[in-house]
Amino acid sequence: MWSDLPEHLMERILECLPVDCFFRFRAVCKTWNSLFSSQHFNSIARNSQPFLILCPAKTQLPSLIYSFVTHTWRTISLSFIPHDRPINFRGSASGLLLADINTNFLFGYNSSMLCVCNPLTQMYSTLPEMISVSKIMAKAIFPAGNKTDEYSVMVVGMSSTGTVLVEAYNSTTKAWKVAGSIPDVVLRSENVFFFKGYLLGMTASGGIMAYNIEQGITSVMAMPTADANNLRARIVCCKSGVFVVGAIEENHCLKGVIVWEFVFEKTEEEDYKWEEIWKMPSSVCEEFRRSSNSNWFECVGVGDKICLRANESMEILVYDVSKRSWNWLPNFPADFRYVSMRCLQLEVMPSTKFS
Template sequence: MVTHVSFHAGGLCPISMILLQTITSLVMAAGKSGSCKILESFESPPSKKPRKDLNREKLHFSIDIPEVEVMEQDIWKDFPEDLFEAVVARLPIASFFRFRSVCRKWNSLLNSQTFSQHCAEIPLGDPWFYAFTHDNVNVGAMFYDPSMRKWHRLAFKPAKMIAQPVASAGGLVCFLDIGHRKFFVCNPLTQSIKELPPRSVKVWSCIAVGMTLNRNSTTGGYNVMWVGGDGECEVYDSVKNSWSQPGSMPLNIKVSPSHNFQSQAVSVDGTLYFMQSDPGGIVSYNMDTGVCKQFIIPAPLHLSDHSLAEYKGRILLVGLLTKNAATCVCIWELQKMTLLWKEVDRMPNIWCLEFYGKHVRMTCSGNKGLLMLHLRSRQMNRLVTYNVMSRDWLTVPACIAPRGRKQLRIACCIAFNPCLTATA
């Protein structure tokens, strides 16, 4: 089934709107043909509706949907190429990949410099979540689009790589292999991937990883930083394609094994924030100045499985609050004046009642105010999204394997901003 195409037409002329109708019809035709699909949506089989409801829908559609106009070839064959790319750049991500299957020329847009410029002018939308399941690595990579509340999967098999996502920035995702020896950076949408050069410091212990966009270089790029369990650290600069040692963290900084990758670093204006343990608190590292700071912040009582999040410069803490047999997911915000955590929201009580008496574990992934929580126990395996601005808690629909097979179980996921033109 073809994903619905939504479009914001601010600033475009009427001829662009007509072009969009043409593109949409071609996208729908390509989606129905089933050829060369890059993304496929997961949807439940349609349920049979009563005849009364079907008649009501026919009446509704007959009123609201205008008659499709016939497109004259003499008019459209000389349509300006730059305006064409401007309209295509505003297609939803899932619809864009179906659009590419129409012809070779449209498929080559990803390599167009002008198309990349049009994409750069469009404000970033809601982040997506790049997830892996416990199933075979070749079919286990999926995307979740929170705005459409749909799962998508790769229609082709990615390269076999036993690694897990540890950080993201600018449409790119950073992976670390399970042996902690190799880093990879890739664009999950286009599957362009790059293996980073070997590190000069050989550390195989648990490490924390953060990623930011390079703000010091006029050519852009990104930085990847890892922090070892004993405070050692290194920074990779994609422009220089090399690792550097900015100096060790303070000796009393420890990365707890329980925080290994489960508490991802967050980035605010070029500064990375990591969680530390013993003593508890936060470590910040400014990528522009190289200044490292340590903040001793007492954690809330009865807290477990906690991780950092960020929204418009605000540092948030997400975790499980467990007392006696009762468990609830809570959200705290760091008060900059007092350096204390203040509770700002918690999961609805009716959901928390389902956790009563159960040994619940949680992992959290988020980006720019949208979080995905993975809650699991012996009796439960649930995914929930939380919107920091609207304070909405939503259950993520089940991800069903293709052709109506069993429900897939999520092993890990990471939030990223989908970008067609991001290159590693």
Template sequence: MTATSSTASGVPMDSRIWRHLPQGLVDRVLAFLPPPAFFRFRSVCKRWYSLLFSDSFLEAHLRLSPGLPWLAFFLLPPRPPLLYSPSAAGPPSLLLLNPLSKLSSHLPPSPTPRLFPSVGLAAGPSSLSVVLAGDDLISPFAVKNLTAECFHADGATGFYSPWATASALPRLCNIDPGRMAFAAGRFYCMSCGPFAVLAYDVASNAWCKIQPPMRRFLRSPSLAECGGRVLLVAAVEKSRLSVPRSVRLWALQPCGRAWAEVERMPQEVYVRFSEAEAGRGFECVGNAEFMAITIKGSTDVLLFDFYRKEWRWAPPCPFIRGAAGGALRGFAYEPRLATPAIGLLDSSSSMPFQGFNG
């Protein structure tokens, strides 16, 4: 450690004070640092470096560190490989990963093979819930049988239920493969043919249908969670001239059945977005007060700030130049030094979760 230091205002700090602070107090101060700052300062000394492997420090960090909602993106190749196919169907393999600590763990394999399933994940500080929904391939005559199964683990109560909860989806639905949005104890996903929003309540293990707004005139509908709200984002393409083409956002109301329009893309933004999208389709992902729209077959990202009510294009990523034909896909991410949910995967009903080094 250096012999001198200074505050943010540039005034030197008295080393006779800060260098003799109790270690417990120093650790508590460091626990308030956001993860990027902690990784910069952990090179000060060996002890600070070792804090990343201290259960007591990681527990304090989970409680005290300020939340930093991020939107992370990964690049899809022009022709992504098929993960599931009728000829190579099998138990899906799901991986839980902390990009900061580089620790990962596989979930136990699902006992039911599925064709292009929809996946939902909700991971808290000491709990984990995963739902898989789709065609369980039970019929050899191309007749869909849509079911879902869930994985639950809770380190606080010791509850552990590996793929032991099964449920049937509503009749006359055709679940879209992909991911789900999670809010207030429910997973939400899209259904096409007929067009609807499906909701799965974790506590009651029950599915229901929610009629979306303007369903006859929507294109590329996508669900996202922002600030605890479920949002439906879609392009509106109504033939009547009195209703201009646009991209609109609706929020699901507290009753869980009605939608209210909360935002409409300004026309000047929509013109540029429409040229970039060119009818290829788009997806959205949200986190806190931010939402991002990614375009299929493109690396362009359009951002919306709910707090400032502002639309803007994200700057080009310098690491993916020349990725012709590739597309960005986003997901909500909050950087944490520890992910206790990873440790839950090694737990069982007789061995409840104990540590924070996940």
């Protein structure tokens, strides 16, 4: 019966499925898997709600994904990436994860290798060596062009002469090129974000770097509060914009959490301003503080939501930007509590054409 079912009816069935069911759907048979390349599936996937994914450093361990539609956790495997070294997942775009694979424990970033993978189709591609950057500070992945199978990777790092450069990889040309240089700026070893032609990242001195890719101009912006010395901040990109989530500390203890929006506004003196949009309620803050044994936390934008996780916590707090509200996700399985995991956004997208 199933083998005789017309393809257009199968596509109608796809419309009725929660998007996270696609991970199991594609594994049934070759015919069902081939539906992922159909134009109809592309439109379904492109308009779907993205997932929150928690990736462990070792791909032999399963990853966790949370669906905001079905409100459930599921496990997926990234073991198709053929490396037993620790992996740092540094960002996502168009259904792809950017992985930073440490190939030599002794030399750190000097010997890391970048790879992109599609968890849905279980495909991956190792990027070629960069042409100028020898020590990576930060990296990002984002869509390139209007096609779903095109992407770009940008890396900020030092050359052998000590110059801070921006290198860009394009999936169409399959090559790196130097996009510009950034004078006198040292970034933290974490993600950078692409937004409205700017590359944004946290500097080691506590400011926020904005690099205009088209003009090649770098500016460093102050933090949105004067009490920056007691602020542990993270940049978050959501569907609606760029935000800074700041944890206010006092005697190394969490005192409060504030969310600021980064507003691009051309004035005579500056191109931006900060707008405080929400403070974490004291009762929620107290619960968030109890969920961890340290003041460390991570956060990521998923659609129009900001997801926060305290150190080794089984609880994830979500701030809904559109509704201006806080809520907790269901706890994920206890077996994952002490597994070092990184929170990322994951979209469900059709197969990317890797070489």
